[in-house]
Amino acid sequence: MLSKIVGSAVPVLAALAAFLVGAVMLLVLGASPLDGLKAILDGAFGSGERLAATAVKATPLILVGAGISIAFRARVINIGGEGQIIAGALLATVIALALPDLPSVVLIPLVLMGGAIGGTILGAIPGVLKAYASVNEILSTIMLNLVMVQFMNFLLRGPLIDPLEIAAGTRIPQTQRLSDNAALPTLVEGTRLHLGVVVAVVAAVIAYIVLWRMPLGFRLRAVGHSPEAARAAGINVERNITYALAISGMLGGLAGAILVFGSEGQRMITDGSAAGFTGAAGFNGIVAALFGGLHPLWTIPSAFLFGALLTGATQLQRVLQIPAALAVALNGLVVIFVISSARFRSYIQSIIEKRPSNRASEDLERPYSKIPGVDT
Amino acid sequence: MGTSNTTKVLLEMRGITKRFPGVIANEDVDFDVRNGEVHTLLGENGAGKSTLMKIVFGLYQADEGEVLLRGEPIDIRSPSEAIAARIGMVHQHFMLVPPLTVAENVALGLSSSRRPFTDLAKVSTRISEISDAHGLAVDPSTEVWRLSVGERQRVEIIKALYRDAELLVLDEPTAVLTPQEVDDLFVILRRMVDDGRGLIFISHKLHEVMALSDRITVLRDGRVAGSTTPAEATRESLARMMVGREVRLTPHKGKVTVGDARLSIRNLTVIGDRGTPAVKNLSLDVLGGEILGIAGVSGNGQREFAEAVAGLRHTEPGGTITMDGADITTSSTRVRRNLGLAYVPEERMRDGVVAEFSVSENLVLVNHGSREFTKRGLLATGAIRRRSTEMVKQFAVKTPTIDTPIASLSGGNIQKVVMARELSASPGVLLACQPTRGVDIGSAEYIHSRLIEQRERGAATLVVSEDLDEILGLADRIAVMYEGEIVAIIDSADAKREEIGLLMAGVLET
Numbered sequence A: 001m002l003s004k005i006v007g008s009a010v011p012v013l014a015a016l017a018a019f020l021v022g023a024v025m026l027l028v029l030g031a032s033p034l035d036g037l038k039a040i041l042d043g044a045f046g047s048g049e050r051l052a053a054t055a056v057k058a059t060p061l062i063l064v065g066a067g068i069s070i071a072f073r074a075r076v077i078n079i080g081g082e083g084q085i086i087a088g089a090l091l092a093t094v095i096a097l098a099l100p101d102l103p104s105v106v107l108i109p110l111v112l113m114g115g116a117i118g119g120t121i122l123g124a125i126p127g128v129l130k131a132y133a134s135v136n137e138i139l140s141t142i143m144l145n146l147v148m149v150q151f152m153n154f155l156l157r158g159p160l161i162d163p164l165e166i167a168a169g170t171r172i173p174q175t176q177r178l179s180d181n182a183a184l185p186t187l188v189e190g191t192r193l194h195l196g197v198v199v200a201v202v203a204a205v206i207a208y209i210v211l212w213r214m215p216l217g218f219r220l221r222a223v224g225h226s227p228e229a230a231r232a233a234g235i236n237v238e239r240n241i242t243y244a245l246a247i248s249g250m251l252g253g254l255a256g257a258i259l260v261f262g263s264e265g266q267r268m269i270t271d272g273s274a275a276g277f278t279g280a281a282g283f284n285g286i287v288a289a290l291f292g293g294l295h296p297l298w299t300i301p302s303a304f305l306f307g308a309l310l311t312g313a314t315q316l317q318r319v320l321q322i323p324a325a326l327a328v329a330l331n332g333l334v335v336i337f338v339i340s341s342a343r344f345r346s347y348i349q350s351i352i353e354k355r356p357s358n359r360a361s362e363d364l365e366r367p368y369s370k371i372p373g374v375d376t
Numbered sequence B: 001m002g003t004s005n006t007t008k009v010l011l012e013m014r015g016i017t018k019r020f021p022g023v024i025a026n027e028d029v030d031f032d033v034r035n036g037e038v039h040t041l042l043g044e045n046g047a048g049k050s051t052l053m054k055i056v057f058g059l060y061q062a063d064e065g066e067v068l069l070r071g072e073p074i075d076i077r078s079p080s081e082a083i084a085a086r087i088g089m090v091h092q093h094f095m096l097v098p099p100l101t102v103a104e105n106v107a108l109g110l111s112s113s114r115r116p117f118t119d120l121a122k123v124s125t126r127i128s129e130i131s132d133a134h135g136l137a138v139d140p141s142t143e144v145w146r147l148s149v150g151e152r153q154r155v156e157i158i159k160a161l162y163r164d165a166e167l168l169v170l171d172e173p174t175a176v177l178t179p180q181e182v183d184d185l186f187v188i189l190r191r192m193v194d195d196g197r198g199l200i201f202i203s204h205k206l207h208e209v210m211a212l213s214d215r216i217t218v219l220r221d222g223r224v225a226g227s228t229t230p231a232e233a234t235r236e237s238l239a240r241m242m243v244g245r246e247v248r249l250t251p252h253k254g255k256v257t258v259g260d261a262r263l264s265i266r267n268l269t270v271i272g273d274r275g276t277p278a279v280k281n282l283s284l285d286v287l288g289g290e291i292l293g294i295a296g297v298s299g300n301g302q303r304e305f306a307e308a309v310a311g312l313r314h315t316e317p318g319g320t321i322t323m324d325g326a327d328i329t330t331s332s333t334r335v336r337r338n339l340g341l342a343y344v345p346e347e348r349m350r351d352g353v354v355a356e357f358s359v360s361e362n363l364v365l366v367n368h369g370s371r372e373f374t375k376r377g378l379l380a381t382g383a384i385r386r387r388s389t390e391m392v393k394q395f396a397v398k399t400p401t402i403d404t405p406i407a408s409l410s411g412g413n414i415q416k417v418v419m420a421r422e423l424s425a426s427p428g429v430l431l432a433c434q435p436t437r438g439v440d441i442g443s444a445e446y447i448h449s450r451l452i453e454q455r456e457r458g459a460a461t462l463v464v465s466e467d468l469d470e471i472l473g474l475a476d477r478i479a480v481m482y483e484g485e486i487v488a489i490i491d492s493a494d495a496k497r498e499e500i501g502l503l504m505a506g507v508l509e510t
Helices: A002-028 A033-045 A048-073 A081-098 A104-133 A137-157 A163-168 A195-213 A215-225 A227-232 A237-261 A274-278 A281-291 A296-320 A325-352 A358-363 B049-056 B079-084 B102-107 B120-134 B149-162 B179-194 B206-212 B235-243 B302-310 B333-338 B348-352 B359-363 B381-394 B411-423 B441-456 B468-474 B497-504
Strands: B009-020 B023-034 B038-042 B064-069 B087-090 B167-171 B198-203 B215-220 B223-228 B261-271 B277-287 B291-295 B320-323 B341-344 B429-433 B460-465 B477-482 B485-491
Touching: A002 A033, A002 A325, A033 A048, A033 A296, A048 A081, A048 A195, A048 A215, A048 A237, A048 A281, A048 A296, A081 A104, A081 A137, A081 A237, A081 A274, A081 A281, A104 A137, A104 A237, A137 A274, A195 A215, A195 A237, A195 A296, A215 A227, A215 A237, A227 A237, A227 B348, A237 A274, A237 A281, A274 A281, A281 A296, A281 A325, A296 A325, B009 B049, B023 B038, B023 B049, B023 B064, B023 B198, B023 B223, B038 B049, B038 B179, B038 B206, B038 B235, B049 B087, B049 B167, B049 B198, B079 B087, B087 B149, B102 B120, B102 B149, B120 B149, B120 B179, B149 B179, B179 B198, B179 B206, B179 B497, B198 B206, B206 B235, B215 B235, B223 B235, B235 B441, B261 B302, B261 B460, B277 B291, B277 B302, B277 B460, B277 B485, B291 B441, B291 B468, B291 B497, B302 B341, B302 B429, B302 B460, B333 B341, B341 B411, B348 B411, B359 B381, B359 B411, B381 B411, B411 B429, B411 B441, B429 B441, B441 B460, B441 B468, B460 B468, B468 B497, B477 B497, B485 B497
Parallel strands: B038 B198, B038 B215, B087 B167, B167 B198, B291 B460, B291 B477, B341 B429, B429 B460
Antiparallel strands: B009 B023, B009 B064, B215 B223, B261 B277, B261 B320, B477 B485
């Protein structure tokens, strides 16, 4: 029990350590860390409006993070969140452009579904390649990110560009304002809190149910832990690897649709880079998932924390003239600290449980046979 | 048997206690070896044999007790000190460098007389002398990878003798040998003992222990359970000492009328990992109500054969596998299992269980998606827990709870979980590979009885094992596999150990 508490405390301590390093960085930049902390907290939670902004920022992170949890549990490393978000956003945009006059009750589910399907397709491609052709999914998903950025730029500069931009000659790569029937309804008047936030939380809960309460999740986890044993038990390993990436992509694509139809501009817009549209949610979602222990439910508060960091950084810039990029650096620090703490954590737990370290257990033919109640 | 009454005590261990965090590996163990005798250390996995020997070889230091070598107290702090004290150890897993020659392997770690240059010619001469003196025929200039397993073991023994070992520890030396190689090894070992050396022989194969030992000490749970001699002991009494209760070594089999072939294999060819045929044009029928044992030395295609039957490895065109009349040659593992195939894989921890899963999750690994264990698309946790609890009870799996991670169970209990899972489906064809390897005697006895039950139920059971005793005890018919082919099928009533041994070695043609 004690070891379990310590086990969950270690990543939190690691995050605190990362913030300490962040504090040093603030000092170097000539600002007081306390003022910085105040600015971040104020920016993230200071008012209902800011809280809503934080939740909206957290939304794609929750979705991508839940997808990453599923993929990583099946031992599939999906780095393709960015591309999957873009794929989902593009398909949802095309649907809204094609069917602008459908009523909201039909159009909103339709664009969300479109986003999910777009992401599924982009996730399934590296899934099939990995499962049936042994193509490393880390490489293929990263490559597909690059492909999707260029595809997005092509579409937003050409076929999908806002006719007004052509008329005005400004040629900003963005679509026309999309049908208001597709806009995600606001939940609290005067804030940006919209339906997408609820959709993301529900999706994370469903991801949890799939992973731990459904036969599919059982198979995914079995394949992730031991593809050999899964195969011998009659589980189709290739198919489940494909599923893992497809589901992960589906959640990313859903995030893409929410980014478009939950945005103030109600349109898809790019600055030529992936992050220009996604806000790097495809990568930050991985961070949120790792910090959440690859558990879809824990990913929710974890994503909220990183969302707060992102909105808080804006305030940091406004009040203290510290570049908002510091938030990105903090993100990175948290990842490094939390991931390196995993090793440290098992070491501490082994001391608490007073079990022989790995080396001794190899030497000692079978130490666990002496567990109380196990009489061998 | 050699004489042991007049010789002096070579090694004496008094009151050895060795603790690891949470575990006592050795407790107050007394053990001694005299010059000119083989003293066997017998015990189950985890009984503390290896720990005791690692103390002798300087890999561990005892927490309590003392070690006397040739009557003098000695504190051995490392293997090099052990070697300097003329103690040699032949490990179960050979410590040889395959691309190097025998002479190079023997010289490895020793200083050369012509430093900085090697003195391999001299080493080779000395190796030849040792080979001649002890009957250890090996060519010093051959690379080790060319040698058979039996020959490699000789190299290990030569290494110890080259370092002038007077006390030699052999850790499960027969595990990898054919019966003939075991006989040869025993002749060699006996000769070494007659030269006045002392030998510690570690084994759990009872008939070998009876054949080679002068004295036998049995360890159980880290303590000495008793000491005896082959003259006073029987295999049954030794097993009783090891386990602490009465054990039936030869399974009791009732008479069963065999039915039709439930598994038919025709002209099966399987390509192994090296890209060459591992199974060659093999044909075999397994009948309902019989146990067919496949005997053979490891690496003769048994693993590839089993994987092909289980649907885990592609077969070459031309061969067929039929189960209860259905052609399953190209079917997936899932389809085969649905048709009534059960599979107990050889590599238990890799293929048999998901090590990170709980006992319960492993029990439903195959049929977690069945109607019994799902409800409205969700896993029916209640039904799974109920059934798991039942299976744990039914198969006498010793585990604190059904939620315990399976990796923390002993090998025997893990294997019982696998057996419970595979047998719970009442399979028509059961393929069990090395069903009791690394399993304690009590669990092995239990697993054997469950296998025999399958036979009475009318299932066709195929047991692949490297343990000839297991095959002889279980099987109704014995198929001997050598270099990917079945070289003979013998009725177990007419089976002779020596004959099967020769067939396994590929010496005897039928």
